[in-house]
Amino acid sequence: MKSLRIVIFLSTLFVIAAKGDPSLPGEARPVIAVADGDGSSLRGGGNAAAPKALVVMLDGLRADVVVNGEMPRVRALMEGTWRSDYGCAWSLSGGTIQDAMTESAPNHISIATGLTAVHHGIGSNADLLHGRHTYGGVAGKPATSWLSRLAAARPGTKPLFVFSWYGDLTLSPDHKVPFLYDRDEANAKHLADILSRPDAPDAVMWYIDKPDHAGHAHGFYPYSSDYLAAAADVDRWIGSVLDAIASRSSFPEEDWLILVTADHGGWRRYHGMMSAQAYTIPFILAGRAYVPARRIAGVPRTCDAAPTALAHFGVDVEKLGLDGRAVKTSSTSQTLREAGIPSPVAHFSFDAPDPSVKLRGAAALVPQGGVRGGYLRIATSTNAPGCALLPGTERLAFTDGEFSVAVWVRTPGPQVGDPPVLSNKDWNSGLNPGMVLVASRAVDLSKTSGCTAEERRTGAPGFAFNIGREGNGRQDVGVYDQPEGKWVFYAATCGADGVLRLYQGNPDGHLYFISDDASGCIPLSGMSFFIGQDGTGRYRHAFVGDVDELVFWPRALARAELQCLFTSRMALREDR
């Protein structure tokens, strides 16, 4: 939760800044040749169009809201359908900076400066309030916003910073640029008006606060109607500003970069914790260089926004030594391979006794009532807790670390400890090779703002995914709340770009997703998979619950493919 402590101190500035138009540097707009750094060329070739940029930061907007909420204008940017000659490079697996809490201030400053906390000095909102911003720079990296850098590198270029959170005034000492500081809706109106004029600014950074307020008040996850309404409002405002841009008489001679991202996501009513629920953000770039729409490989982060915007104006960002990197067309995936769901490398339907499923202890097949036909029930037993060994799964034909696994799980209530639902690793250490879908893994709320003392004490158990990585590493993605007594869909995928995505098909009908970098992950351990146990079959905490339709694929399925499987309740073949 953002503090309101310095609101009064800054109210005078608010009045000054919010009135009238910002005084923009008065020189005529220069026509700057567009950099062609990665070998891509602009459509239409020949004539260099005048570069322009709009960088939008949506405070607290989870990446999965973009596809589950009412955000048609942002989705059109992503799908490359905003204007016929504009494409997109997009990622719904973007990330916050990794050396700061998943709070606003560190990431707002990273978006503005292209630096991470070690260089801009702000690791939390509290650091901001205590004035720890290192404007002068650390290790020769001044925490200067891209707007300031652009104005210096391209004299005559007109920048504008638009925001509604007083905390962003802290960027002002650095910003020798005009700014608008007002409520979100007023900013949107004002910005649309400014951008429709011939003498509009060339480079705009626009921070919108509303989704964060709705998330804190009513929940980021599961989706609250207020949070969804905030996303819809934001989308409408962005739409009005995009319309203003497209209405410019000089628009055909201009080359706009539209960048939409967020500072963090959220879970329940919080963010701040080191969890993919708060890490995962959208990172969407629309521009003429990005035809057709392609997905950005890897994890673009908040600190990549500034260098990406500067590179659009032809600034040599390599020389600046920023922590972030410019997202170029060369860092996009060529195709999404959504040509069809590939054949599984293994499928366990639990409809009938099967030699490839060895039941142990209090485990049994139940012939009806599963997601599709029968299911596997793992009951509790003091002497012989249930589990099922899947012989042969130690040799699943995954390709070079790429895989998908999906499973449906129903739990009767809270679990004891952190039992594996599905695992092929020695879960005594998350560093071990192999993977585990774990029930009741507690998220560390100690650094989370806004939760109660009781919540902090008890933690927040939920479903999470762990995988071992090369070099004695690990990646943990989670946690999801597990609705009790209902079938819930889970899928984990890892693509050639090393991004691990964890999906939850919730009984509320939404397919949620979160993600993180898991490059160098080691999916197979040499041990077979167990259901209800880890790869050793002897983990100290045993899972209790029901499992159905476990499927492994040799590559990362796309979100749309998983959505199809979730919605159809795993219609894999004839019924699809």
Ligand SMILES: [Zn+2]
């Ligand atoms: Zn925020």
